[in-house]
Amino acid sequence: MQVRSFQLSDYRPVTQLLEMVLSEKCYEETMEAFARQLSWDSELVLIASVNDEIVGMIIGTIDKNKGYYYRVAVHPDHQRKGIGKSLIHSLRGRFEQRNVSKIMITADEHNEPILPFYESMGYAAKDFFRSFQKLSIVAG
Template sequence: MNLRSFQLSDVHAVSAIWKMTASQQKEQETLKMLSKQLGCDRDLVLVAEMDGQVVGAIVGTMDGSCGYFYCLAVHPDYQGRGIGRRLAVVLEERLRSKGVKRIEVMVDEGTEKLKPFYEHLGYFSICSDAMEKGWVFQPAETQVG
């Protein structure tokens, strides 16, 4: 597996993966997020390739010393092979190299199936309000005690 920064030629493959793994509304929001991030920092948009085919993607952003994960998706035929985990780990490394001290992940109704995945990576819920539309996760090593 090869992980690398997003290239413009990846847009159709990544969009196709998002269409398979997200609702149409979420896919449109994701494309907007992708476009915005590519204008800021292309190094925080990663793709995973296997045999020359794009099989996964993740978009990261940052605001000061806080980093965010968006749009993690792996082609359904390639799920369960550690691709999502590798994308998340490499994005964490890139965010930390840019000075990020805290990483958060928004999980909403379209991506709530990823909650156990992020918990497995050491993230934990910091929202307790039942009215929240999502959960925010941060790496366990940054928990405030």
């Protein structure tokens, strides 16, 4: 498995992955945020591939000097193989390189089911960003 930065040629397979993994409402919200993040800082969108096939992706953002894991998606056939963890570790490294003051997990209605996954990686409830104020990549 390889984790790397998003490339323009990844757009179609990534959108297909997101459409497959996310609910319709989550997909629509994620695509807007995804487009904004790509235009602002595409280095915080990472892709996981196996044999040149895209099997996972993560969208991160930096807002007010805090790093946020916004959305992670892994193809159902490749879940529980460490791909999500690799994506999170890689994005954490990018956040650390940029000296963010804190790393948070966006805990919106769509991420609630995977919060235990983040907890298994050492994150705690204090690291979950639950706010009525939306992140810039969501609010526009």
